[in-house]
Structures are given as C-alpha cells and as structure tokens.
Amino acid sequence: MMQPREIVCTVDSPSPVTDSPHLAAGCLMQDVTLASPESLHEIRFRNFYVHSLSVWVQRAASEDVPPPTSAAARATRLGPWELSIRDRTLMPNPLYDTGSQDYVTISRKQSGVDWRGVVRLRFVLRQPVPHWRQFRLEEVRLLAPPSSTPGGGDGEEGPEDEWSKLVEATRAAVHADNGVQVFSGADGQIAYIGGSYDVQTLQLPDG
C-alpha cells in the first residue's frame, strides 16, 4: 500500500484570537507553518475537546491565487487567508465527552479551496462550553498526495496484528499436543519441564 508522505511543519500552541479575554472566550487559533509551499492531500489530527473547527489556508502567490490587498502582504509573495473548511463539528454535543478525543482526517475533497502551494494553515477552534479547562488539536500531521511510485508496506506491526498474535500464541499453547519433557531427579521426584501453558506470573500493565 502506498504510504502518503508526511509533510514537515511546525505546529504552534493554541493562542487567543484577540487580546481581549471577553471576546476571545471559547475561541482559539492554532497555526501550522510549512517549510515550503506544498500540495496537501489530508490533514490528520487528534481532537482535544474542540467543538467545531474552521480551517484557513494561506497559499504562495501564483496566478490561481487571488492577490492580497495590502502592499506589505504582496511583498511576502503570499496570497490572502482563504477559508478552506467552514465550521466542521467535531463534538456532537459540546457539553459531553463524545467525540472529544477522536482522531480526525480532513481530505482535500472537503476543502472549498484547492490545497496546492499551501504555506500556512490556521485552525480556528471553538468550544462554547466553559467547563472544559483546555481545548486544542494534537498530533497534527499534514500528508502530501500519495506518489505514483509504489512503495512497500509500512513494515510496522499494528496493534491489531499484535492482538492476533496473542490470540494465536495462546491457542497454540493451550491446545498443543503434549510435548512436555518429564525429568526424573536423583531423589525420584518427577518434574515436568516445558509445559505448553505453564504460567507462573502475570505481567502487570503500565500503571
């Protein structure tokens, strides 16, 4: 399976939209800056108590991109901020935990703006309910379109494979034909060695 390439970027911490604490209540922005203009295929992140999200993109100036209005902005060769995703709801009910820590993928097909030549992204995060202490996006990853050259599998074992191995190993151990060696010591005692499912101690999960 072709693995899309992950794009190197810097993800800022969430910051208030304005200086006024009253106007900013329940609204933060989180910027992501790319090292160079790139085409994006998907944005993946893990939610942390954000109720709804809007995504703005800033693209490198080109003939497809409308020119910015100010001269200073034109000098940076960047286009204006454009609204890509409007008010995508992440938590169906902001009062409750449901959806608060989900992994989310937004694909380019859902964007109102073409994701070519993207330089910066701005996530506008909204959480109207004051009883959540913090809200932000975590584990933000930007993925480029999958390349045409076929790559190998990622070679890493997923947790589901690990679980399947556990099931198989347990089944084999419990139902194995009795391949136990019997050892008779000098004192005539018989000890059994190498039983298939001889378990002495449980491993403790990380606390």
Add this chain to the structure above:
Amino acid sequence: MNRDVTRLMEHMRKEDGYASVMQSLERLVASHPELCDADDYREQLLALVRSSRCQRRLQNLVQQTVLSRPDLLYPPGYPLEAIQEPLDYMRRAQRAWERRLYKSLNAMSAELGVPLARLRPPAQQQKMVERPEEASQDEPVELERFRPVYAPKDFLEVLTRVENPNHAASSSDFLYGMVRLPLPVPDLAELRQQFEELGSSRLQHLSMSADLPAAGKPHLSVAQYREMLGARLLELDDAPAAREFAKLGVPQSQRGELWCQMLGVRPDARHTAQLEELDRAVLQHQLLADRLVARDVQLTAGNDDQYFVFSELLRATLLRFLRHTAPLEALTPLPGRPARATASGAPDTPLAYPPCGVVPFHGFSMYLAPLCFVLSDPTRLLMAFERLYSRYFVLLHTLSSRPDGIVSLSLLLERLLREHELTLWLHCRRCRVQPLRLVFRWLVRAFSGYLRVSQLLPLWELVLAYDSLRPLALLAAAVLAYRRASLLAATSQQTMEAVLADLSSIRVLPLLRAVLGRWTA
C-alpha cells in the same frame, strides 16, 4: 468503499456460519448450470441469490460480523486503542483497575503456592477421565482458600473515583450523584422512543397478556398467536426479524432457537470438535482461574434454589470457556485488556491469561446460569454464552465511555431518579445514602440471581431484542420507584438494603411499562 468491503470480508471469513453460507451458495450455483454460459453472469447470479434463502443468510452473516466487530465502523488505520476506548482518562482508569486485579492474582498465586497455570500430572488426568465425579468432590475443602478476586462493590469504588481532568465541574453539577463524568445519557423522551414497543400499552407483550385474546385474531390467545408467529420466524431464520419479534416476548419453547438466531449461534461439526478439544485442554492444564470459577459456582449459583441443579454443567462450561480463545478474539475492539504472561520454556511469546481473556470475579457464573434454562446442548450453551458475554456482559464490569457501559448505565440510573423520583432522591441525600450503591450489584450482574428466572429471561430478551443494556438501568430505577414508600420510611443504608433485598416478587414487564408511561418527560 472497496477497502471497507475487503475488511468486512476478512472478518466475515472468521465468523461461525461463514462456511455453511458459502456451501449454500455453491449448492445454489451448482443447481443452475445454465448460469455458466450466461453473458450477464454477475447480474443473473445476484438475481438468483436475491430470490433464494441465501440472501437472508448472507444478510445475517454481515449483520453478525458488524455487531461482533464494531471496529469495522471506523476508517482503516484508526488506532486500535482509540477504538477500544476513545477517552484517555477512562482508558487509564481501566488499566489501573486491571493492574490492581492482576497484582492481586499474582499475590494469591504466591500466597497459596498454586501456580497460575500448570500441566496436570498424568495420574490426575487419568482420574478425571475415569472418575470425574470424584475429581470434583475432593475440592470443596481446598476451595475455601480461594477468595474472589473482586466483588461488584470494589468495582463501584473504582468507578466513582474516575474523573475527567479536563472537566472543571461546579459543585452544583451532578447534584449528589456518585458518578461525576460528562458522558451523555438519554432522557425519558429518548428512552420512550428507543423502547417504543415496551412503553406502548396498545402492544401486547407476552409476559403481560399471555391469556388475553390476541389483537386482530381474537379466537387465539396472545400466547398461541405468538407461538404461531414464532414458528414462522424460526423457518425464516432472519436475525433482524427475530429481534423485532422478541421485543414483545418469545414463548419459552422457542426461546433457545430464537436467542441463537439473534446471537448468530449456528453450531456445526466444527464446533462439536472444538468442544472436545476444549475438554482435552481442561484435562491437560490446571488453571488457578479454575478454582476461582469453582468457588464462584459454589458461592453463588450453587447456593441459589433456582440454579443449584446446574452446578456441574456451569462448572464444566466455564472451564471450557476459560480455555477458549474465541472470546479473546471477540474482545479485540472492546475496552478491557487481558492479562499477559509467558509460559515456562517460551519466555519471548506473550500469552493471554486466562486464554479467554477474562478473569472471573465474584458472581461471574451468574452470567451463564440463566442460560441453562434456555439451552441444554453444551455446544450451543457455550457459544451463546460467549456471544452474550462479549457483546453485552463484558461492558458491565469494564470501565468505558460506551453508551451501554456500566459508567453510562450508572449515570442513567442517577439521572432517571433525579428527574423523575425527586422526593426519593432528596430523601436519600438527607440520609446520606447513594441510590447507586443500593442497586449497583443488580446492574453488574444484569439482575441474575436477584430476579426469578421467569422474569430474568424476558429482561435479557429485551437486551437482545433492543441490542442495548439500558433496560437494566431502567428496571433498577423502576424498582426503586415501585418501593418508594418503604424506602422513604427507611433512614439508613442498611434498612434500605433490607427493603431491596428480595426481588422475587418483581414483575419486570409491567414495571417497565408503568415507568415509561407514568413518569412525565
């Protein structure tokens, strides 16, 4: 779309009944040789399947697969840990609870000098084969040394200490409930919608109207009419239709078959062979968990006048269950993580302990005991129990944010009382008694051992029919409402427990119907 179908097919192949459905399809195609020369082979094949019984069997298989693998509803590559439990704080709480349990099991093994699992000496294996009744008789004295790993009240203490660190709750939130977590629970209006047939007095439930004339067929009683419909359904072999039927009660004579249809239990020769293999595994290895199960049967089902006759069957079935890895596999997308260990001689290969992935606790055998009234065949009994457990009962003793989990059911119970039995709620508050503490053990055991079997089976039927454990919370709140007068006269926890000690006179369906109708939304 194709990726989703591929994933679905991968899991379908592992389902019981897959081989038999494929064989039916092959037989169907073989009986229509003209298909091979058809130009529109695909369309003709689809039309043929749709017009035959194979379509329904395929639909059952797909539904069965999706119900047993909820992770299929997530996109591929979604982290398994997040499917098992999306909320970090809940997952950490469950891990901490598991750590405590497994530590306790290690300590018990060390203290009693009994290994967690060991090969049974050949002499003992021989004795078990030749004289099985003696093999179980010499255990009672030794069994007293084994104490249950935990009881529902221990679990309740852990549950109530779970907190969401990102939630700044004000003191007025939750109004004196034990569970202080921001999980959504339905209100009465939503419950009425979800359990529409249960709440509607126009619809005749078998438990309440067995001898009355059936609506639409007054020459038959409701019982006769339901039997007639049930017989037709059994021929149809359609799981969703069986669920709809079960919402208004299943006749006792058809219960076994219809429950098997709803659970997707279709044993064949492979399962019978599997049972024999499990019996060999019981002979071959002795687990500490065997003693826990035996002790549990002795203390709970063995002491109950309704279930003691099944003690041997319970023990035998649970010993097989402990060694079966099918439940372990079924638990993959669920919140609990089985204990891991390594066997002597293979230190690099982690194994699950016990092989089924579940450590039995005090009252565990009561999840199986009522099924003995429904199914007598050991293969079907084991398969039905495994399905029932891994789909429903596991959520009653695992910390999770699922809508059917014990945390949400506890919240639902507290909400129902707070909103619809305010006098009782405030009275409990004044007496410093938590209503959840009074009923928690009913919820964890799904009322098994508390209700008469004749009332428990219709309750479990509702759980299967609606594919939801919420009827348990609804019933717990309904029982408290029903005994309101006596509870209001009690002023201490002990007295209230005494009021609720005996549920043998409770009739489940009338009570549920009454609260759904009487409480105002």
